[in-house]
Amino acid sequence: MIKAILYVIVRLLFRLKVVGEFQREDDHTIIIANHQSFLDGLILGLVLPIEPVFVVNTEIAKRPLVRMFLSLGEYLVVDPANPMAIKQIIRLVESGRPVVIFPEGRITTTGSLMKIYEGSAFVTVKTEATIHPVIIEGATFSTLSRMGSDHPTRWFPQITITYCTPTRLSISEGGSAHQRRAKAGEAMRTLLQKSLFESRRPNDIYGAFVDAIAMYGASRKIIEDTKQIEYTYRQLLTMTLGLGRILIPHTQRGEAVGVLMPTAVPALALILGLSAFGRTPAMLNFTAGSDGLQSACEGAMIQTIITSKAFVEQGKLETKLGALKNVQLLYLEDLKGEMGAMDKLWLMGYARFFPNVVRVKSDPTSACVILFTSGSEGKPKGVVLSHEAILANIAQIRAIVDFSTEDKVLNALPIFHSFGFTVGTLLPILGGIRLFLYPSPLHYRVIPEIAYDRSCTILFGTSTFLNHYAAYAHPYDFYRLRYVVAGAEKLSASVQELWFEKFGIRIFEGYGATEMAPVIAVNTPMAYRSGSVGQILPGIEAKLIAVPGINDGGILHVKGANVMSGYLRAERPGFLEKPNSDAGEGWYDTGDIVTIDDEGFVRITGRVKRFAKIAGEMISLESVEKLALSASPSHFHATSSQNDESRGEALVLFTTDRGLKRDILQQAARAGGYPEIAVPKKIVYVDAIPILGTGKTDYVTLKSMAAEA
Numbered sequence: 001m002i003k004a005i006l007y008v009i010v011r012l013l014f015r016l017k018v019v020g021e022f023q024r025e026d027d028h029t030i031i032i033a034n035h036q037s038f039l040d041g042l043i044l045g046l047v048l049p050i051e052p053v054f055v056v057n058t059e060i061a062k063r064p065l066v067r068m069f070l071s072l073g074e075y076l077v078v079d080p081a082n083p084m085a086i087k088q089i090i091r092l093v094e095s096g097r098p099v100v101i102f103p104e105g106r107i108t109t110t111g112s113l114m115k116i117y118e119g120s121a122f123v124t125v126k127t128e129a130t131i132h133p134v135i136i137e138g139a140t141f142s143t144l145s146r147m148g149s150d151h152p153t154r155w156f157p158q159i160t161i162t163y164c165t166p167t168r169l170s171i172s173e174g175g176s177a178h179q180r181r182a183k184a185g186e187a188m189r190t191l192l193q194k195s196l197f198e199s200r201r202p203n204d205i206y207g208a209f210v211d212a213i214a215m216y217g218a219s220r221k222i223i224e225d226t227k228q229i230e231y232t233y234r235q236l237l238t239m240t241l242g243l244g245r246i247l248i249p250h251t252q253r254g255e256a257v258g259v260l261m262p263t264a265v266p267a268l269a270l271i272l273g274l275s276a277f278g279r280t281p282a283m284l285n286f287t288a289g290s291d292g293l294q295s296a297c298e299g300a301m302i303q304t305i306i307t308s309k310a311f312v313e314q315g316k317l318e319t320k321l322g323a324l325k326n327v328q329l330l331y332l333e334d335l336k337g338e339m340g341a342m343d344k345l346w347l348m349g350y351a352r353f354f355p356n357v358v359r360v361k362s363d364p365t366s367a368c369v370i371l372f373t374s375g376s377e378g379k380p381k382g383v384v385l386s387h388e389a390i391l392a393n394i395a396q397i398r399a400i401v402d403f404s405t406e407d408k409v410l411n412a413l414p415i416f417h418s419f420g421f422t423v424g425t426l427l428p429i430l431g432g433i434r435l436f437l438y439p440s441p442l443h444y445r446v447i448p449e450i451a452y453d454r455s456c457t458i459l460f461g462t463s464t465f466l467n468h469y470a471a472y473a474h475p476y477d478f479y480r481l482r483y484v485v486a487g488a489e490k491l492s493a494s495v496q497e498l499w500f501e502k503f504g505i506r507i508f509e510g511y512g513a514t515e516m517a518p519v520i521a522v523n524t525p526m527a528y529r530s531g532s533v534g535q536i537l538p539g540i541e542a543k544l545i546a547v548p549g550i551n552d553g554g555i556l557h558v559k560g561a562n563v564m565s566g567y568l569r570a571e572r573p574g575f576l577e578k579p580n581s582d583a584g585e586g587w588y589d590t591g592d593i594v595t596i597d598d599e600g601f602v603r604i605t606g607r608v609k610r611f612a613k614i615a616g617e618m619i620s621l622e623s624v625e626k627l628a629l630s631a632s633p634s635h636f637h638a639t640s641s642q643n644d645e646s647r648g649e650a651l652v653l654f655t656t657d658r659g660l661k662r663d664i665l666q667q668a669a670r671a672g673g674y675p676e677i678a679v680p681k682k683i684v685y686v687d688a689i690p691i692l693g694t695g696k697t698d699y700v701t702l703k704s705m706a707a708e709a
Contacts, residue, residue: 007046020163028129029098036139052098093127112402118185133164133195151405162199194538196399204362204387206276216432225264225437244273253278258305262439263415278360282370283416290323295570364388382568392561393517396537410456412438418518448473458483467495517562532601553595557583631668632657640706651680652706
C-alpha cells in the first residue's frame with residue numbers, strides 16, 4: 001500500500017515517463033542502470049514490474065535518506081573493492097533472484113557515464129544472466145544529484161526511464177582471470193554506451209534546441225563570439241526566431257537556402273532560424289573559388305544566399321560573389337530594417353513564450369542541413385544530412401565522452417565544415433555547454449590567448465592548426481584544457497609530442513567523414529590507443545571490404561542512424577543520390593583502408609585514392625609522407641603521384657625542407673623498414689604545402705603540381 005501511494009506521488013512530482021517494456025525471460029536476470037542521483041534506486045524500485053534485490057555501495061548505504069528508501073525493498077550492501085562481494089552477488093543471481101546493479105558504483109559527477117567496475121560485469125558473464133539495461137534521464141537536474149554548482153538543479157525535474165534491448169555479455173575465451181575481468185568490464189561499458197544512444201528520442205534540431213532551453217534554463221549564459229557578449233539561451237532564441245521570421249517572405253518552405261557566414265553567433269541563429277520555419281540551410285564554403293561556389297549552388301538548387309556586408313568586405317569576397325549566376329544575395333544588415341512593429345510584438349510577446357508553437361515541425365528524417373565535401377581529392381559534393389543524422393551523431397558522441405555543463409568549448413573551426421558544424425557548434429549548444437565561437441582557425445597567436453582568457457576546457461582542431469597553436473602559445477595558455485580533440489586529417493606524431501612536452505596534454509584523435517555527420521570513431525580517456533583513431537561509435541556498424549594488392553586491412557564501410565541521406569551533384573541538380581556501397585544499400589564507403597584490432601580500435605592505413613601502383617605494387621602515399629616525416633620531423637611534407645610509362649606511376653614528394661635529399665630518405669627507409677620502392681625519386685621543394693580552408697592538405701592542387709613536376 002505504501003509503495004503504491006509513493007509510486008503515485010513520485011509519478012506526479014517528477015512527471016515520470018517510462019519508455020519501452022520490461023520483459024523477464026530468464027531465471028538469471030540482472031538489471032543494470034546508469035547512476036544519476038540518490039533517487040535512482042527508489043524510482044527503479046517503484047517502476048520495475050518485479051521485486052529485485054538492489055546491490056548498494058557501502059558508502060552510499062550509510063546515508064539516512066538512502067537507508068529509508070532501501071527499507072521499501074530488499075538490498076545487498078557491498079564494497080566494490082572487496083573481491084568477496086562478487087561471490088555474494090553471483091550466489092544471489094544463481095538463486096534466481098533478479099538483481100539491480102549500478103555498474104558505475106557511484107553517482108555521476110559529470111552527467112555522463114563514469115568508470116565501470118569490472119566486478120559487476122564479471123558477475124553477468126559468470127552467471128550467464130540476461131542483462132536488462134535501463135537508462136535514467138533527468139535525475140542529474142535533481143537536488144539529490146551530485147553535479148557541480150554550474151549544473152542547473154530543481155526540486156522536481158522530469159525523469160524518464162528507458163528499457164533498452166535485453167542481451168547477454170560474451171567475452172572471448174583464454175587469458176588470465178585479470179584479463180577476462182578486464183574484457184568483461186569493457187563489454188559492460190560498451191553495452192551501457194550503446195544503451196545510452198539507444199535511449200535517444202526522435203526530434204529536429206530546432207526542437208532539440210528548445211528542449212535544451214527548458215532543460216538548462218533560458219537565463220543560462222551559453223554562447224559568445226569576438227563581440228565579447230555572452231548570450232543567454234533566451235537571447236539566442238530571440239535572435240533565432242527574429243531571423244527566421246524576416247526570411248519567410250524571401251524563401252519557401254523546404255527550400256535550400258545558402259548560408260555564407262563566419263563562425264559566429266548570428267550564423268548559428270540563422271541556421272536554427274531557417275530550420276525553425278522549415279527551410280534547409282546549405283553551408284557554403286567561402287574559401288572555395290567562384291567555380292566551387294557556383295557548382296554548390298547548382299547542385300543544391302540554391303536560389304538565395306544569406307550573408308553579411310561586413311563579412312563580405314572583411315573577407316574581400318565581392319568579386320567571388322559577383323561572379324555567381326542565378327543567385328540572389330540577401331544581407332543581414334538590410335534584413336534587419338524589414339522587421340516592423342508587429343514582428344517585434346510577435347517576437348517579444350508570443351514567440352519567446354511559445355517557441356514550439358510558432359515553428360514548423362520537421363520530420364526527423366527530412367533534410368536538416370546541406371554540407372559540402374572539402375574537395376581535397378575532387379569536385380565538392382553536397383551532402384544532405386537529416387535531423388536524425390545530426391542528432392544521432394551528437395548522441396553517439398555524448399554516450400562515450402563526459403562533456404559537462406562545467407565545460408567551455410572553444411571552436412574556431414569553420415561552421416561550413418561538418419566537424420565545426422556538428423561537434424564544434426551544435427553539440428555544445430544542445431548539451432548546455434558554454435561555447436566561444438571564433439571566426440578563423442588561422443589566427444595562431446590569438447586562439448591560445450582566448451583559450452587562456454576565457455578559461456576554455458575543450459578545444460577542437462586539425463593536426464595542422466594544433467601544430468601552429470602550440471608553436472605560438474605560452475606554456476600556460478592551455479592550463480584549463482582537459483580535452484583537445486583532433487580530426488579532419490591524420491594527427492602527426494610530432495604534434496602529439498609537442499603538445500605533451502609543452503603543455504602536458506594528450507590529444508584525442510578522432511576520425512569521420514562529412515557523409516557520417518561526421519564522427520565515426522574517436523579516442524577517449526576510457527578507451528585510448530596510441531596510433532589509432534579510437535573505437536567505432538555506438539550505433540554504427542562496420543565492415544571491411546578486401547582490396548586486391550593490399551593484404552593488411554580493407555576499405556571501411558559504415559552504416560548507422562548518422563549516415564547521410566545522399567549526395568547532390570552539379571551534374572544532376574536537385575537529384576538525391578542515395579548512399580550505396582559494395583556492403584549493400586544504406587552503407588557508406590569511406591574509401592579509407594583501415595585495420596580494426598581485437599579490442600575494436602581503428603587504425604587508418606590510407607585512402608584507396610591515395611595509393612599509387614608502382615611496378616604492380618600498391619604503395620600508400622601516407623606511408624611515404626610518414627617516411628619523409630621520420631627523416632625531417634620539423635618540416636611539412638605531402639606526396640602525390642604522376643604517370644610513368646615504364647612503371648605505371650611514380651611518386652612525387654613535396655617538402656618544405658630544402659635539405660632533404662633522396663639518400664637521406666633511403667637511410668630513413670632502411671631504419672624504418674620501408675621498402676625501397678616507397679622512396680620517391682622526385683622531390684619538389686615548396687615554401688608551403690597547399691591547404692584548404694578546413695585545414696586539410698589540398699591534394700587536388702598537389703596532383704596538378706605533380707603532373708607538371
